[in-house]
Amino acid sequence: MNDTFIKAYQDQIEAAKKAFSANGVPGVEVPPAVREVAEKGLAACKENYAKLKGAADQVNTALEDTYTTASKGVAQYNSKVFEAVQSNVNSAFDYFNSLLTAKTVAEAVELSTGHARKQFETLTAQAKDLTSLAQKVAAESAEPLKSSVEKTIRPAA
Numbered sequence: 704m705n706d707t708f709i710k711a712y713q714d715q716i717e718a719a720k721k722a723f724s725a726n727g728v729p730g731v732e733v734p735p736a737v738r739e740v741a742e743k744g745l746a747a748c749k750e751n752y753a754k755l756k757g758a759a760d761q762v763n764t765a766l767e768d769t770y771t772t773a774s775k776g777v778a779q780y781n782s783k784v785f786e787a788v789q790s791n792v793n794s795a796f797d798y799f800n801s802l803l804t805a806k807t808v809a810e811a812v813e814l815s816t817g818h819a820r821k822q823f824e825t826l827t828a829q830a831k832d833l834t835s836l837a838q839k840v841a842a843e844s845a846e847p848l849k850s851s852v853e854k855t856i857r858p859a860a
Contacts, residue, residue, distance in 0.1 A: 758855060765851035769844055776840030783836055787829040794822065 798818040805811040 761851055761855065765847045768847035772847065773840065773844040776836075776844055780833070780836055780840060783833060787833070790825070790829075791822070794818075794825065 798814065801814055802811055805814055
């Protein structure tokens with residue numbers, strides 16, 4: 704749109720305002736039936752808006768709860784991973800230390816075999832713990848949303 708068009712449009716609006724503000728235009732009376740329908744429509748809109756606002760507030764609260772729960776769960780999971788890594792590093796240092804003190808090749812092979820078996824068992828247990836914790840965190844994180852959806856759907860049904 705160019706400036707000329709905008710100026711012409713504004714001039715037309717001003718002319719219409721002046722024409723309608725003059726006393727020559729009679730007042731318009733709205734029939735009571737039309738007024739009643741308009742008031743009922745407005746009341747219904749207000750009620751629906753209040754319901755929508757309430758539902759939005761519930762969703763926001765559920766999302767905040769979900770985020771908080773997930774953050775705590777991730778922190779627990781990271782802590783557990785850190786503990787596992789620390790344990791594995793300590794175990795590796797202990798193994799290398801004992802390997803350096805081995806006097807024969809047979810003793811070194813025995814230490815290596817024992818360490819490998821122990822590490823396999825440790826890693827298996829750590830994987831189970833981490834999997835269990837991840838499932839717990841996922842379930843706890845989903846719970847606020849799940850309960851919010853259930854609360855929303857129950858009244859609607």
